[in-house]
Amino acid sequence: MDRLLQTLVAGVLIGGIYSLIGIGMTLIMGVMGIINLAHGQLMMVAMYITFVLSSYLHLDPYFSLLVAMPALFLLGVLLQKLFLNPLMKIESILPENQVLMTVGIGMVLTEIARFIFSSDYKSVKTVYSSSVFFIGGISFNLPMCIAFFFALALTALLFWFLLKTDIGRSIRATAQDRDAATLMGVNTGKITVITFGLGSALVAAAGCLLIPIYYLFPDIGGPFTLKAFVITILGGLGSTVGAIFGGLVLGIAESLGAAYIGMGYREMVGFVIFVLVLIFLPGGLKRLTKI
């Protein structure tokens, strides 16, 4: 029983962080209709910012949320403005050349990081990095719990932003029907730029929250891009509520798979669910939530 509970706790906690990683990609997917394949690499950039702040200025990783998020927002805005928006106007054989561009951006970011920081593994040590508390026989890793609650808070904040503010409403309008939104006087060009920034800032937050538990090297982005992609599909392309459930489902499924089928099948369980959702629930988990 303890083992099942411990597994579920681990799954839910990691699922919260997955959600935060996935939600940024989902947001971009919803508004622009493209998969941002540099998503994990943007997280890597945020993690390096956190690493630098923590090792040279001795700032707490959670405090560096305040630096990394705006920095990545700006980076996202610049990327969208300078590299992605111009591509929209160019006719090409592949309509998805914005997606190809994101792949390129991801590679360049990785190599820049390697150039500056070399391929060494880095990690941020904090006093609470490996502190745990026990409830019953179940161990809770403190930074993991903090990350989970930050993830919840940020998601709530995002919802408030999307539902209550003017820009948020414009983002939703653009996601629903770009042409209609333009006709209604929404500056969709500007909205895409803001959305890309917002998505980057969210994944930056995930990076800051992840670094006390995990580690960092230039190639860390790829696997997380893949995770975010799976979550985006699971959640139903473009649905933010779906992405939250997608992240949790992925986290719990991976943990259960690791504990009861085999650790080596951890990733496989995630992908099997991914394929099953594509076949039997093409709209993603969004279809079940009706939001």
Next chain:
Amino acid sequence: MKRGLMLAGIVFTVIFCLGLSSTLAQDTIKIGIVLPMTGDQAKFGEIEKLSFDLALEEINAAGRVKGKKLEFLIEDDTGRPEVGRSVVEKLITKDKVVMVGGGYSSSVTYAVAGVCQQNQMPFLVNTGAADNISTSGWDWIFRLNPPVSEYAGAIESLLKVVVKPTTAVILHENSLFGTSGAKEFEKTCERLQIKMLLKEGYEAGGIDYKPVLSKVKQLNPDIVYMISYIMDASLLMKQAKELKLAPKMFIGGAAGFTLPEFKQNAGVASERVISATLWHEVVPYPGAMDYSKKFVARYKKETEYHGAEAYAAAYVIADVLKRAKSFSNTHIKQALSETNLMTVFGPVKFVAYGKHKNQNKLPTYVVQWIDGKLELVWPAELATKKFIFPVDWNKIWGY
């Protein structure tokens, strides 16, 4: 007439220049080195490259090989077998290297070795450890480091003499290196009559190992044997600590557990963990300590056994080329098989034994993290510190 003379002059000059440049080109001997310089194994590729560079400078400064300068063409295999294949094909056909060295990950090395065997290109492997690299009957492939099946040699005697466990769990990454190492340790356990409770592979690069570790905790084994690269190793130990998983001993099967980063990342969770290793700077080979000091002085960071392997391999290559009658592949192969050289990594001699072919035989060691330092604890006669056992993990971890 004048024009004719000028033309002849130009032609002569061009021929002369061409001739000169080709003799210049012949002044260097090109050796291809295949290493992961990008991708998630880049860290080790870098240590090896720096060690190759260090050795190369010394070799060229100490007098050339048959009047020629050595040149290492380092190609990036990105840690993927298919890339390894294509870069070594390029080295052989385009760069016309006389032999190939390097080879970090087992999967890539295996692929590269296949290409070399096919092209009759001598290949000196210095790290790729999976057994099938030297048991495939390939006669053009020579291996400097012991195969992964022998990594646990010293561990076996330590378990037999001191720890005496009755049950064991193996956790290994599901790569060629991890699975073959796990299989070999299973055989070791059979020999020592240790009951195997669980043998589980995992995908490298995971965040959360608690599901499998809580399974291990429930089984309550005497020893936990892990074959992992560095960051997985630190996460496994950190999370074992969080779950208060306390067997008699945590054992690492080389790779990640001996690196300075393991201590930096795992922190107190690295204390008292033991690991098999192939080399440590205190091993009694000439130049071992010197190499380590030179490396630290030059690059301002620590080296470990992968670096020593590369450094030794560079010297073996230079030695082989000095002894080879010519730089043709058959002569180099001949010279390789006659190698008998003392290096910082130990004596190098390629022999056939069991199913292995062209394999260098070396002893292995056991090291333990004691108060933040990696100490050689086994074999006992070489030990720098006494092996600490039994260990009260909860006290070490500060619970």
